[in-house]
Amino acid sequence: MNVFLAGGSGAIGVPIVRALVAGGHQVTALTRSAANEPMLRALGATPAVADALDADALRRVVVQARPTHVIHQLTALPKGGPRSARDLVPTNRLRTEGTKNLVDAAVAAGAKRFIAGSFALIGSATSDVPAEAQAAADAVRSMESQVLDASARGRFEGIILRYGLFYGPDNGMTQQMIALARRRMLPTVRGDRGLLPPIHIDDAANATIAALDHGAAGSIYDIVDDHPVSLSDIVRTIAESAGAPRPFAVPAWLPRLLAPYMARMFAIRLPLSNQKARVELGWRPRYPNIRDGLSGAASRAA
Numbered sequence: 001m002n003v004f005l006a007g008g009s010g011a012i013g014v015p016i017v018r019a020l021v022a023g024g025h026q027v028t029a030l031t032r033s034a035a036n037e038p039m040l041r042a043l044g045a046t047p048a049v050a051d052a053l054d055a056d057a058l059r060r061v062v063v064q065a066r067p068t069h070v071i072h073q074l075t076a077l078p079k080g081g082p083r084s085a086r087d088l089v090p091t092n093r094l095r096t097e098g099t100k101n102l103v104d105a106a107v108a109a110g111a112k113r114f115i116a117g118s119f120a121l122i123g124s125a126t127s128d129v130p131a132e133a134q135a136a137a138d139a140v141r142s143m144e145s146q147v148l149d150a151s152a153r154g155r156f157e158g159i160i161l162r163y164g165l166f167y168g169p170d171n172g173m174t175q176q177m178i179a180l181a182r183r184r185m186l187p188t189v190r191g192d193r194g195l196l197p198p199i200h201i202d203d204a205a206n207a208t209i210a211a212l213d214h215g216a217a218g219s220i221y222d223i224v225d226d227h228p229v230s231l232s233d234i235v236r237t238i239a240e241s242a243g244a245p246r247p248f249a250v251p252a253w254l255p256r257l258l259a260p261y262m263a264r265m266f267a268i269r270l271p272l273s274n275q276k277a278r279v280e281l282g283w284r285p286r287y288p289n290i291r292d293g294l295s296g297a298a299s300r301a302a
């Protein structure tokens with residue numbers, strides 16, 4: 001395959017590049033920054049520098065790469081994760097305008113298949129999405145429907161992968177959470193009834209590679225592990241695997257007061273299944289639960 005990867009320098013982009021290069025495929029990885037070029041070359045990819053919001057520049061680099069497959073992994077979230085709906089505005093733009101630009105560029109380049117990375121917490125949730133997240137939900141729906149509509153019209157074979165929450169020993173967010181847990185600054189929430197779908201970042205990357213080969217055109221797959229957990233379970237597991245002190249528990253009203261958007265998002269109950277991905281993609285998570293996936297996290301974060 002000759003793959004154009006938009007978001008090639010990101011958290012999931014890097015393991016996807018590694019896996020594709022290891023499989024003998026050609027990869028062009030998009031970044032806005034020339035400073036990322038040496039890193040992408042070292043991984044074995046050809047870097048392409050352009051802003052996905054600049055339709056002409058994006059089209060130029062995609063057409064030049066002549067990809068058979070295009071992967072969309074563009075987000076623009078703050079390093080520590082979104083704290084309010086405002087933090088999602090640049091990502092919403094990438095999911096609406098950026099998707100349009102990438103779909104048009106992929107069609108202009110004659111790509112056969114287009115895979116878009118989506119977010120299960122928003123994409124698969126129905127009634128539970130908090131009002132503050134409505135714009136983000138609309139943007140995710142726009143991204144998904146642009147890809148599925150183009151697929152239905154025969155412009156390419158479009159596939160949506162709705163990933164769970166990324167984590168992993170090398171993942172920046174996980175490492176930040178480990179550092180906070182060590183300082184006892186990462187609390188659990190009393191009576192936390194949330195049910196969230198985690199996914200180890202390497203499992204998410206492998207599912208993406210599997211979808212390039214085996215995904216059915218026009219399909220949506222939930223890429224999640226076998227055991228949905230609450231955010232408090234995630235915090236406890238991170239603290240244990242980092243050898244950090246037992247986290248203290250705060251009453252549910254406190255996060256609702258301090259970080260209402262995050263509190264509502266993480267209270268969502270979303271017990272998703274990976275059955276369809278297992279059957280149709282021939283993929284299964286190597287780490288069936290977050291406890292298995294985090295063994296070894298402490299030494300790496302140190």
Ligand SMILES: NC(=O)c1ccc[n+]([C@@H]2O[C@H](COP(=O)([O-])OP(=O)(O)OC[C@H]3O[C@@H](n4cnc5c(N)ncnc54)[C@H](OP(=O)(O)O)[C@@H]3O)[C@@H](O)[C@H]2O)c1
Nearest residue numbers: 007008009010011012031032051052073074075117163166
């Ligand atoms: N993190 C999660 O827990 C999570 C969960 C579910 C789904 N996802 C999905 O995973 C994918 C990416 O997430 P991630 O965690 O890998 O994100 P990330 O680490 O923040 O990476 C974002 C990527 O997007 C690129 N980018 C941002 N703005 C751009 C622009 N205007 N033009 C060109 N490139 C731009 C960045 O490139 P440069 O900075 O090098 O320009 C970078 O490669 C998305 O499909 C998202 O929906 C993430």
